Amino acid sequence: MAKKYEPSKIEAKWQKFWEKNKTFAASDKQRKPKFYCLIEFPYPSGEGLHVGHPRPYTALDILARKRRMQGYNVLYPIGFDAFGLPSENYAIKTGIHPSVITKKNIATFTKQLKSLGFSFDWDRVITTTDPAYYKWTQWIFLQMFKNGLAYKAKMTINWCPSCKIGLANEEVIDGKCERCGTSVEKKEKEQWMLKITKYADRLINDLADVDYSEKIKIQQINWIGRSEGINFKEKVKDLDLEFEVYDSIPQTFLAQTFTVIAPEHPLVQKLIAGTKYETPVKEFVARIKSRKAANRFVIEKELEGIFTGRYVANPFGTGDLPIWVASYVLADYGTGIVNCSAHDERDFAFAKKYDLPLKIALLPTDKDHAEKVKSLAEFYRAPDGVIQEPLEFKGLRWDEAREPIIKYIESKGYGRRAVNYKIRDWVFSRQRYWGEPIPMVYCENCKATGASATGWIPVPENDLPVQLPNVEKYEPSDSGESPLAAISAWVNIKCPVCNAKARRETDTMPNWAGSNWYFLRYIDPKNRKHLADPKKLGYWLTVDWYNGGMEHTTLHLLYSRFVYKFLYDIKAVPKAKGPEPYAKRTSHGLILGAGGEKMSKSRGNVVNPDEVVKAQGADTLRLYEMFMGPFEQAIPWDAQGVMGVRRFIEKVWNIYQGQVKIEKKCSEALITLTHQTIKKVTDDIESQDYNTAVSALMILTNKISDEKIMNKFVAVALVKLLAVFAPHVGEELWQMLGNKKSILAAAWPEYDEAKLLNKNTNLVIQVNGKVRDMILVRADLTEQEAEKLAKQSEKVLKFIENKKIVNTIFVPGKLINLVI
């Protein structure tokens, strides 16, 4: 009897079934091959799930379900990255403890995620704010400290005056706070730092061994910014001072005519001490610093400098170089001091502005152009320019001259090879309440006795976790101290080493801390002795497929690779698994509002997934999000498009309600199309072409519907293929076909290579590459037969009459082209 398609009924039914039967539980003891697929766990915000969330979750859910049907033991876990500012800000407003809010939000998220039928293993849920979890986040920090990778340093940080929080470089977008959009200021603060720079080379080199999309690799490589060059040794004339200057393009070194130093550089004071330059230079430095602090500094417009009165003593036998303080020099890249030449655009402009000497060591081949460059009328640097000096290398191209000149510089003793990186050590302190406490204690006595050089003592591992105490007020202070600093009973403790009075670190960790390693905890979420059991790690690692947002490429993804490499080095994860956590990384595109703009509350264009589920069902939402467009691309939401997908599901549903008969025999064309569809869907899921996979299912469905008769093979194949995209309706139809177990226990459909081709095909007849006719022929037609048929076509005849055929191109089963 024909039943109506009622998504709310069947979806509730199957969600209950899966929960009761633990259909998605991953087993740690299995002979099956394992497959670990991972999505970025959500931050449980008060707004609840957004339609953007299900896009990647559905994509990997499809993969997870397919792998189960292919016989894998699949781990597809979910958790919550629950530390973070929104909960804390809400607490400030309402006085409700962040843990209370977090609990409530997680309940909402859980309900919503379950309503979408994702095949997550709900027995392995983790939450980063759980002390049993952050115990291990703190443990990792302690290991970093013990291995010299965590250190406290006073440094200029990016300070958001609104959030009252220090930000990592990665969290500053266009000089503004990533979260609230307030202009970021510079502030001097003592901060815990992690030495990610020590891993810079490995983070680049090991990319060769992982399957990440090229754009992710390139973005990480550019972010790390490895640069090779020369450190030149320099002496200051008339002063007992030496320093080095870094140059990544040393082949024009003989064009260097002056030296610039960053205003913040400590050496500046020594250069000017006691000279008539002291006062004006100090004033200059103060001015530039204050403008930089306010973040009102536009480099192109403000090339400013002042002479220090000092010179570099004749570095290359061609004379002394005046030393200037210049606004455009970075203090924290290279050595903070740079030799300048006419072949750097900024140096050129700076020299013009202050009338400094310039010299040419590279010329273009074009004569007129060369004259222009010689006369210093124009800046010049190009790989095909010709070296003029040193004379030994005159005539070499600029790019070819690099290595020989570097060797020359080394042999002369002017300098030595050096490497620099754009990436900086990672600022790991936040002056906030709702984060993992940094498990460190400061002890004056230990510093005085020399028991600790810095006075910083790690909390003993047995005392972990250092739990967040309850607070009355969550507001951070303007002084930049965390709200924790106000709780003296928590702050003031006895030193774990000497028992003297000591105080706890009151900074907390950034919200990246908990997400660095969460994928390890899923493997063994309740372990109390280790961050995860080594045997289980050995079974489940490496993560086979990790999908996430492009916006995390230089944040979470890079951080977690770094942390994993560290854990690998200290043998906290199995050596046999290698130094990379994720074998494959892909990324999804954003879902935009209907107009193509970002979805946001203020624009009022946010689509609530609950409403879509209520009106059309979870299967429709899932299928629509896969069908809407290429997975990696940002796509606007289209409510009409959702309806189209719903119509498709109903069409399939009706087919199985007796609208199409299942008989022993059906048309050969339908069998062929079914094989083609199995192949297409099988392949497209692997290449993440979900939109074309869905369209292939629609084509097959349309065909079945037209034919009115299908056989068991076709009926089973369509349900199985559909079931990974739309699991509820998939299970329901599977049951209607007489099956008792979940469709995930059934095998993924196989196609027969021999049955992919149609017996008959449309042969395209071209004349000079233009389509003139099309005839239905046997697919195995020979060239001779095809040519004969082509020449008989009336439509073709018109074009070849009285012409000589000089060539024939034949593509079997597809096309014949007559060239006249």
Added chain:
RNA sequence: GCCCAGGUGGUGGAAUGGUAUACACGAAGGACUUAAAAUCCUUUGGCAGUAAUGCCUUGCGGGUUCGAGUCCCGCCCUGGGCACCA
């Protein structure tokens, strides 16, 4: 400025160098209905033509090829990332 994607109907988009516009949305017409919704059928890149049919069409300009949305060269535009890194 540098690096990475991309530019195809009214819209989202599809196309191993081989029928451009699959699939879906929207629109128009029709059937059913007292009516509407839902559903079903037909049409739907442009121009000319009653039609058969012909010509044109994948941002622009060249090139390679029997044949180019696809490959090469030079531009233009859009999106994303980086940006005082010497």
